[in-house]
Amino acid sequence: MHAFSAKPNPGAGIDYELFLDCVHCGLCTASCPTYVVTGNENDSPRGRIYLMRSVTDGRLPLNNQVREHLELCLDCRACETACPSGVQYGKLIEPFRIAMDQAHDGDRAPHDWFHKYVLFGLFPHPKRLRWALLPAKLAQRFGILRGMEKLGLMRMLPQRLRQLVYTLPEKLPSEPALPEFLPAIGRRRARVALFTGCVNDVMFRHTNWATARVLQQNGCDVIVPRDQACCGAIHFHAGASDPARRLVDANVKSFAEVDRVIVNVAGCGAMLKDIGHHWHDDAAADRTALAAKTRDINEFLDELGLIQPEGEINLTATYHDACHLGHAQKIREQPRKLLATIPGLKLVDLPETELCCGAAGTYNLTQPEMSAILSRRKLDNILSTGARAVLTANAGCLLQIAREARVRREPLWIAHPIDLLDLSYRKEKPPV
Amino acid sequence: MIASRFPSLLAELRRLLGDDHLLANHSEMVVYECDGFTIEKNCPDVVCFPRHTADVQRIVQLCNEYDVPYLPRGAGTSLAGGCLPVGGGVLIVFTRMKAIEEINLRDRYAVVQPGVVNVWLTNALKGTGFHYAPDPSSQGACTIGGNVATNSGGPHTLKYGVTVNHVLGVEAVLTDGSVVRFGGPAEDYVGPDLVGLLVGSEGTLAVVTKVWVRLTRDPQAYRTMLGIFDSVDAATQAISEIIGQGIVPAALEMMDQGILIALEQAFQFGFPLDAQAILLIELDGLEAGLDEQRDRVVALCQAAGAREVRRADDPKERLKLWKCRKQAFGAIGRLSPSYCTQDGVVPRTKLPHIFRRITEIGETYGVRIVNVFHAGDGNIHPIVLFDERVPSQVKAALDASGEILEECIACGGSVTGEHGIGVEKIPFMAKLFTPGDLDVMARVRDAFNADGRLSPGKLLPTAAGCGAEHKPHGAAVPTVERSHPGRRAAL
Amino acid sequence: MIAAPPKTLPLSEIYTPATQADLAETVRAAYAARTPIYPLGGGTALSYGLAAKMPGWGLSTASLNKVVDYPARDLTITVEAGITIAELQKVLAAEGQHLPVDVAQPDVATLGGAIAVNMSGPRRYGHGTLRDYVIGITAVDGRGQEFHAGGRVVKNVAGYDFCKLLVGSLGTLAVVTQLTLKVKPVPMSAAWLAVDTTTFEQAEITLAAVAASRTTPTAVEFLAGSGWNGEADDIGGELSESAGRVLIGFEGTAAETGWITSKLQEELSGPQRMRVFAEGAASAALLARLTSFGCEASSAASPLVLKCNVRPSRLMELVAEVRKLFPSAGLLAHAANGILLVRFDGTSTIHDIAKSLLGVLQPLASKCGGQCVVWNSPAPEDLTRAVCWGPARESDVALRRVKQTFDPHGILNPGRFIY
């Protein structure tokens, strides 16, 4: 049926009705970060749906132009928020890109060295990642990275690796791993498991600790299963469906015993909530069950009813809606409500808060140019508010904004909302 | 015909714009074959993204040199096929001319490039105490250039007026390739109001490259209400009473039960689903006068038979209500596999009548019709539901729509209040206007667009009045591919 | 009925067609004979524009004065173009409605004439101008072809908007025969606040504050120079020739005007003298007095009046210059709209001021974003195109093309505008 090649059509596996949901009204276009930047309809949600559908219909070949426009998509789902027709864009682009990679016509290696060694080899494995980052840690400690930067040596690294190094936080955390169990403080209100994530547990272990403490403060027994795995999002979004499924199924097992799984990384949360739809096999029901009990930390605390924190924090801060929280999980009010309980905190609105910061999972590594444009725009917006701190509930965004601020030497404090709540419970002050 | 001249035109355009600001590859131009109106499609031959007026000017000059049609495009949200490249040619897309060049609060104007999205200007004005009044439901995506071309309205244009009432001046590239400013930052330039002519000309007279828009002071306060009615007739009576009593709300919108059910599914606002119709009424102005006005409105609604008049004064609730209203079209996808919507206008006192007729017409043709109206303006948007996979239903839907529009004309109204004629409603022009009227319009178009290269096949019937042929001679014979886009396409 | 016999026009004949069809017939005859046509409304603005040199026919709309349709509850009215403004307002007033546009000499001025010259007055700040009210139009072009545009509904985007185009077209594109207007309910109360200013800087500070006010004025006027005293009470007290006065008009319910009164005084608080006056009926009298400033025929001859339009923030710059150049002239500005009228006493002629006009005022007005034209001249034959209409504009070429379209033989008001 494919008019241009014998290879399977990447749209073949997609429920065609999902394409038909789009009435071509264009209301989504201006909320799409890539379209806002390029102004090219091909880089808009409506355009991408049209492209995918044209390929599926056999009107267009899957050539490099089409690929590039689809690859430039951040999968941020801002379009789903904007679309009044309820178009499920994620359910179109994700399977299409996976199929696109599988159907690749040999004009590009599907999983190049970067994907193979760095993305798939390191990221999903906290231990390996820790080891791999050890030289970087040492280098940081001795100021070698900054020195290299000054000498221009960084430019000798392959571009994407350079991106990765730049994205590393200033200081890699040195907290110990979380114990397997942390008891509720005060009356016990719930028993929950904490999902610690792969990158997160390496780079933001302090946030995992903060999350656990805040949960304890709110009367939760916190279980941290040792055998939990990466959520699989990196693989899945990069088109590696099988490895993703294996990781997901490992988690189904790890979290079988609890009835709430708390996630503090929006990207992981969105993935876990979505896993019910991705594979249609015997285990689908179990995955759906895991999805159903997954809660973002902000969402969970809001549902539970937050115990008022008391420590005063006199700070002007702004909140950035992480795409995977705002657009994918529709969680926007809850973090703002939680933050509003902190005595002394002044929360100011961030212009274009719904626009992606350019991190988008590994997007900053795979599409560095677009990513840089978006992170510059994000920081400009942040600076325009006059806030001294930015709060956002996703590891990728935290790294991205921090990097941008560092490069531009802006003294901003970038943290997870839970970090701030934790400080307030502990009556401590933020470092600004 | 274009094909032979095309390679050298393309080379010149490339030299002008570079590869970054031009698309010439078929697979990247397919997305430009239609806009929000998807019944007719045709691919342009090249898509240009000018960066500034000088680019536009040069593009127009090149199109003249090579005798190739061209047309402007903003965000492509037109519902009338305004961006359809009839006969192919060069599509000039304004999405990269998106600078807000100046905001002058003292003199109450802003200067914007045509690609600025309507809501961006509003956002840029947040906190200044001023706003840009025209607020089409598509304002999150449509461009001010597109608004100027179609003279867009919106819910709040009832009180504040449509786009033309807020445009002080435009800079345009004329078809001879000259750049001309009409109007400007001051009021009352002497002579005929050419700005007023260009606004709403749907891109058939000139290509707009800059706009001076009037800024409006924010109202001090709002009173937002939901009038809940057990019959559509009572609701339309209430509208007619409110206007008849000389109250001009900022907005006065009506939604019937069908649309409420769809909106409730989409947004869970808490609409009473057993109500037959709801009026969304917003008053704005000085705090000092609003309660008095609200009481009058409530009394009028009750006298007309409202079951209840609910307040929605909480700012969050108000925003949510407006979001529901503005996204009403989109939510229809939840009711029916396909729909088509019309944009007729009737005198406001004829609203009860047109409503009864719409119901009758729906029954006659056996199609379900739901309604969401800019009621205060008499601007109706009947939405005909059908299943495009059943040919008899498609026909019934089209026939019913046509009959509704005929009825609007019979009531002394119009076939389009805001979406424009485009390619879609050309057949109705001869019903609205006499051959003499059309002849004058065609002559005016020719005065600006003598060769007919700018946006051929739009707005006017090709053979207009007095037997005069107004077929663009320069342009290639319009060819249009007809194929059906999606099962829910707005026809 | 024509107010003054149009001495200024070289008319061989005056036709007063009884119907719109007759009017079209007359234009067709003129088109065939290539005879110029000078459309006549109330004759109140015939001294606007260059002198008519080519002999031709006067075409009066005096008999076209019917109300065609007034569905009051739709807030629209359809009337013939020859209806006087006063008559129109009387019909509307019976239903508690009005057309909130100020036109001088309303007893004689016709709606068609007001449209042709785009008449406006103080209330343009709050209510806009005629272009915001015309929703349907019927007219006869220079070939005698009758045409319509718009319709009878308040929202309509079908076809080209000739309703707007013909506003301000000075009778050079078509003879307007019938109009459909949007109208508004009459407000319940009105009042004015007078703020006296001693320097131009102070006036600008006041005007800027009004522009940013939370209140909603319908008129913001600035008065200075001669000609304001005599009926001093009308304008908020004696106005010395060295000072200026900002007059702010507002309307609404009693509660609203009450709130505006106190809020405005709070916002403008400063050293200036302020008082509220002209409440109720006196407000209408003041409006009429301000409206007639540019047009009122003094006993001898109609005065020489200039009209400038600039960005409102630059108005005082222009005012300062005018005061320096012509200390004895009277000034009225629709200040928030950036429109300034300069009226000379009976003895000044265009020759006295032409040099300053060409050398100073026109360039300054254009620097301030607008133009300076001669609005009323007792001796049109002395005017040159440059003096009357100022320097050529970019849009003139397009305008000429439009003129050619509507009036291919150039028979409508020939030579009086830029063509």
Ligand SMILES: Cc1cc2nc3c(=O)[nH]c(=O)nc-3n(C[C@H](O)[C@H](O)[C@H](O)COP(=O)(O)OP(=O)(O)OC[C@H]3O[C@@H](n4cnc5c(N)ncnc54)[C@H](O)[C@@H]3O)c2cc1C
């Ligand atoms: C869901 C939905 C709701 C809508 N609601 C409303 C509404 O409430 N009110 C309303 O009025 N409309 C509404 N519309 C119609 C549409 O959004 C408006 O007509 C809008 O102004 C089009 O803007 P655009 O930037 O998308 O223009 P486009 O669709 O790109 O173009 C529209 C027309 O303008 C011309 N044009 C564009 N730019 C220029 C330029 N720079 N110079 C000259 N001509 C130009 C094009 O050639 C075309 O003819 C709605 C549409 C949708 C899909």
Ligand code: SF4
């Ligand atoms: S997911 Fe984000 S980048 Fe992709 S089309 Fe939607 S809005 Fe655009």
Ligand code: SF4
């Ligand atoms: S995805 Fe939704 S918003 Fe975008 S064009 Fe399609 S229907 Fe419209």
